[in-house]
Amino acid sequence: MHIPDGFLDPKTWIGCSAITVAMLSAAVRRTKEKLAEKQVPLMGVMAAFIFAAQMINFPIIGGTSGHLVGGVLAAVLFGPFSASIIMTVILLIQCFLFNDGGVTALGANILNMGIIAPFLGYAVYNALRGVGNVIASFFAAWVSVVAAAAACALELAVSGTSPLGVALPAMLFWHLFIGVGEGVITAAVVGYLERVKSDLLTEIVKV
Amino acid sequence: MRKEIWIGLVAALIIAGILSPFASPNPDGLEKVAETKGFIDKGEGKEVVRAPIPDYVMPGLASEGVATAFAGITGTVVTFVAAYGIGRLVQRRKAADSKG
Numbered sequence: 001m002h003i004p005d006g007f008l009d010p011k012t013w014i015g016c017s018a019i020t021v022a023m024l025s026a027a028v029r030r031t032k033e034k035l036a037e038k039q040v041p042l043m044g045v046m047a048a049f050i051f052a053a054q055m056i057n058f059p060i061i062g063g064t065s066g067h068l069v070g071g072v073l074a075a076v077l078f079g080p081f082s083a084s085i086i087m088t089v090i091l092l093i094q095c096f097l098f099n100d101g102g103v104t105a106l107g108a109n110i111l112n113m114g115i116i117a118p119f120l121g122y123a124v125y126n127a128l129r130g131v132g133n134v135i136a137s138f139f140a141a142w143v144s145v146v147a148a149a150a151a152c153a154l155e156l157a158v159s160g161t162s163p164l165g166v167a168l169p170a171m172l173f174w175h176l177f178i179g180v181g182e183g184v185i186t187a188a189v190v191g192y193l194e195r196v197k198s199d200l201l202t203e204i205v206k207v
Numbered sequence: 208m209r210k211e212i213w214i215g216l217v218a219a220l221i222i223a224g225i226l227s228p229f230a231s232p233n234p235d236g237l238e239k240v241a242e243t244k245g246f247i248d249k250g251e252g253k254e255v256v257r258a259p260i261p262d263y264v265m266p267g268l269a270s271e272g273v274a275t276a277f278a279g280i281t282g283t284v285v286t287f288v289a290a291y292g293i294g295r296l297v298q299r300r301k302a303a304d305s306k307g
Binding site for chain 1: 211222233234258275289290293
C-alpha cells in the first residue's frame with residue numbers, strides 16, 4: 001500500500017505531511033514521558049520484525065498480493081504512540097533505502113500505515129478485548145488495513161489521480177482480503193506471545 | 208524480556224533472509240488498482256531520490272533470490288539499529304530534561 005512518487009499532487013502530499021508531522025511530534029512527546037528504558041531494545045526488535053514481515057507478500061485472489069502492515073501488532077504490544085514511531089522508522093527506511101514508497105508520498109504513507117492503522121486499530125482492539133486478545137487483534141488488524149486503504153483512496157481522489165467513486169471501491173475490495181492476512185498474522189503473533197506467557201503482553205508500558 | 212529480544216531478532220532475520228525470496232511477485236492491492244484503473248504510469252520514472260537498494264534487490268549479485276535475501280538482512284539490521292537508536296534518543300532527552 002506504499003504510495004510511490006507521482007500519485008499524489010503537491011497540495012495533497014504537503015497536507016498529509018503537515019498532519020503527519022503534527023501527530024508525530026505529539027507521539028514523541030508522549031513516548032518521552034512514559035517510555036520505560038528496558039523496552040527500548042524491544043521497540044528495535046519490533047521494528048525489525050515488522051520490516052522483515054512486510055517483505056513477505058502473500059498471494060490473494062485475482063493475481064494480487066498483500067503483505068503485513070504491522071501497525072496493530074506494534075500498537076497492541078507497545079501502545080499506539082510508540083507504534084507510530086516504530087512504523088515511521090520502517091517507512092523511512094523503506095523509502096530511502098529501497099524505493100518502497102515515494103519521498104513526496106512519505107507523509108501520506110506514514111499517515112495511512114503509521115498513524116491511522118495503529119490508532120484506529122488500537123481503538124478497535126480495546127473495544128473488543130472482552131472477547132480475548134487473539135480475536136480482538138484479528139479484527140483490529142483487519143479494520144486497520146481497510147481503513148488505511150480507504151485513506152489512500154481518498155488521497156488519490158483529492159490528488160485527481162483517480163476519482164473517489166473508482167479508487168475507493170477498488171481499494172476496499174482488494175484490502176478486504178489483504179486485511180484477513182493482516183488479521184491472521186497479527187492474531188498468530190499475539191496468540192503465540194499469550195501461549196508462552198510472554199512479559200510483552202503484561203510488563204510493557206503501553207504508550 | 209531478554210529472551211524475547213533474541214527470539215524476535217532471529218525470527219526477523221530468518222523471515223528477511225530466508226523467506227523473502229519466496230514472497231509472491233504479484234502486484235499488491237494499490238499496484239493492482241493503479242494497473243486496472245489506468246494510473247500506474249503516473250508513478251513511472253517519478254522517483255525523487257535514487258535508493259541504494261531499489262525494490263529490495265541488492266545490486267551486483269547475479270542471483271535475484273540471493274540479492275533479495277541480502278537486501279532483507281540489510282534492511283532488518285538497519286531498521287533494528289535505527290529504531291533502537293531513536294528509542295534511546297527519546298530516553299536520553301527525558302533523562303536530560305529531568306536533571307535540568
